[in-house]
Amino acid sequence: MKQALTYWGMITALGIIHLQSLLTLLPWKIPIYLTSILVIAINYYFYKRILLQISSLGLKRNSLIFILQLILLLFYISDPSYLYILFNLFFIGFEWIRLDLGRRLGSYTSQLKQFEEQIVHFNETFLIVRSERHDFLKHISALHFLLEEGKDKEAKVYLDDLVESYEETNLSIKGESGIVAGMLNQMYRRAKASNISVVYDLDLPISTLPFTNKEFVGFLGNLLLNSIEACEEWQNHHKKQGLITLQFYKRGGLYLLTITNQCLPISSEVLDHLFEQYGLTTKSDGHEGLGTKQIHDIVKRYQGFIDFVYKDEEFTIKIKIPAIR
Structure with missing residues (x-):
């Protein structure tokens, strides 16, 4: 939150300077407070609609873009000219590059993290299935013993418990690819834990x-x-x-x-x-x-x-x- 407020504060200040310099080309003088109100209103609109991910660019890239935007201010020392329009476009262009790169890098980082997590879940599901397969013959032997001893009720209770324990895995992996089975199984377990x-x-x-x-x-x-x-x-x-x-x-x-x-x-x-x-x-x-x-x-x-x-x-x-x- 603090980083976002700092960013919008700096962009607002730079925007006011750039726009006020551009308005000097007009035949009449525009008070700076009107320029400030306009820039603040525009930035507030984008603040409500844009998800900032500039942190994904890192300090060096963000600093470089801010330095380039600050260098543009030096050109306003000269007499007013229509080049001011170009400087304003450069300022907006640098900002668009920052936001677009931040969004792309943030999205790629998020997707990579999700994919890595799903690989872990896939491996967990594989180990669960392997473990259940390893114990399957043991369960068959136990059921066989109970039936031989005439303990039909105990065998039914044992079988019901066994089916219930397999239900969670079976719901997730039935006919699914490894990635999807891992996700379904992990999300099922996550929900049940809650x-x-x-x-x-x-x-x-x-x-x-x-x-x-x-x-x-x-x-x-x-x-x-x-x-x-x-x-x-x-x-x-x-x-x-x-x-x-x-x-x-x-x-x-x-x-x-x-x-x-x-x-x-x-x-x-x-x-x-x-x-x-x-x-x-x-x-x-x-x-x-x-x-x-x-x-x-x-x-x-x-x-x-x-x-x-x-x-x-x-x-x-x-x-x-x-x-x-």
Whole structure:
């Protein structure tokens, strides 16, 4: 927060100087307080709509851009000329480069972190499956012994417990690729650890979607994590168990994926522009809102559509992807 305020303060000061110098070309004098009001209003507009990620550029790159912008001020020592227009364009251009590079580097860093995390989850899922396979014959032997001893009830209880323990893994890996299976399993365990009820209703594997592994990480990882975090906040507020349902099926040439979860009230301002720009989120303060825009970009890349409904503290996202490879 402190870094963002420092940034906007410096940009506002530089913007006032550049614009006021440019206005000296006019035949009438413009008071500097009017220039200041205009620049502050413009910066406030961008402050509300832009997600700053300039920290990803590092101190050296940010300092270099600021130095170049400060050097431009030296040219205003000369007599006013139409070159001032060019200097203002240079100032805006440098700032656009800073914001664009920061957004790109921040996005790449976030995606890399997500991918590394999913590799870890994939390895964890593999070890779970390997462990369950290793113990399978032991469970068969135990059931065989109970049945031979005529302990049918004990065998049924033992089998019920065994099936329940396998349910968590089976829901996640059934027909899925390694990356998707790892994500589904990890998110299922994360939700259960928060006492959230989770239902996976999958007519076919989510891996059927024509996404790359990188896109699956950004798409499914963000969808499920957003649902879990929103549901956790809702649980903490209401002291009730939350529910997340994930459905995936194919109808009429479309893949349909639906996620429903409880969440706290969402403002109309956020709902109006959700999935369209960075910095908007259905969760509370402290979340950057990168995931929703990333989901939108992936869906749009495959000519898909996103519909969402918020009603009575329940948020539902329905995503439609053409079943064309």
